[in-house]
Amino acid sequence: MLSVIIPTDGVERTAVATLAALVPGAAAGVIREVLLVDRKNDGVIERVADVAGCGFLAVEGSRAAALAEGAKRSTSPWLMFLHAGAVLDAGWIEETTQFIQGVSLSGHPRAGIFRYARSPYAEPSWAETFRTLRRQLSGPRADQGLLIAREHYDKLGGHDPERSEGRLLRQLGRSSRTMLRSRIVLV
Numbered sequence: 001m002l003s004v005i006i007p008t009d010g011v012e013r014t015a016v017a018t019l020a021a022l023v024p025g026a027a028a029g030v031i032r033e034v035l036l037v038d039r040k041n042d043g044v045i046e047r048v049a050d051v052a053g054c055g056f057l058a059v060e061g062s063r064a065a066a067l068a069e070g071a072k073r074s075t076s077p078w079l080m081f082l083h084a085g086a087v088l089d090a091g092w093i094e095e096t097t098q099f100i101q102g103v104s105l106s107g108h109p110r111a112g113i114f115r116y117a118r119s120p121y122a123e124p125s126w127a128e129t130f131r132t133l134r135r136q137l138s139g140p141r142a143d144q145g146l147l148i149a150r151e152h153y154d155k156l157g158g159h160d161p162e163r164s165e166g167r168l169l170r171q172l173g174r175s176s177r178t179m180l181r182s183r184i185v186l187v
Helices: 012-027 044-052 064-072 090-108 126-138 150-156 167-173
Strands: 003-009 031-038 055-056 078-081 084-087 111-116 146-149 176-184
Touching: 003 012, 003 064, 012 031, 012 044, 012 084, 012 090, 031 044, 031 064, 044 055, 055 064, 064 078, 078 150, 090 111, 090 146, 090 176, 146 150, 150 167
Parallel strands: 003 031, 003 078, 031 055, 111 176
Antiparallel strands: 078 146, 084 176, 111 146
């Protein structure tokens, strides 16, 4: 049903945190495959992928290039893009399933973006408050994850390796994206 593509920069801790949040989705049958796309390729993420039973790709270039390559290699009709260190809250499985079914039945292409939530363990600071306010005013950012049908992704041209990964979100526009209720915390 769903392929998850996670670009990494060789940091084990953040990749493992994201993978741990995905385990219930794999157990529920929502996730067909997980691809870790590493831009550093020092062997650390390859070992993580091997232990976790994930696919692994080594890619040089931008994060958008890594996402594009992961999407190209994935096999599912739905794609979920998450940054390493992104942890989804417990309700994501049910909401993702409902979203996929709703979009499939409606015939109108839409993409889902997870709701940003500040980590409950983060120290409160003016800088963090400012970043949260900026997110609310400027709209979703690429690190909030993206859930999109492969057909819609391909029709939009996917991630352009030469541009920022945020370009795809801007291209979607407000009319074809939905802010999901499930929250995403960045560790």
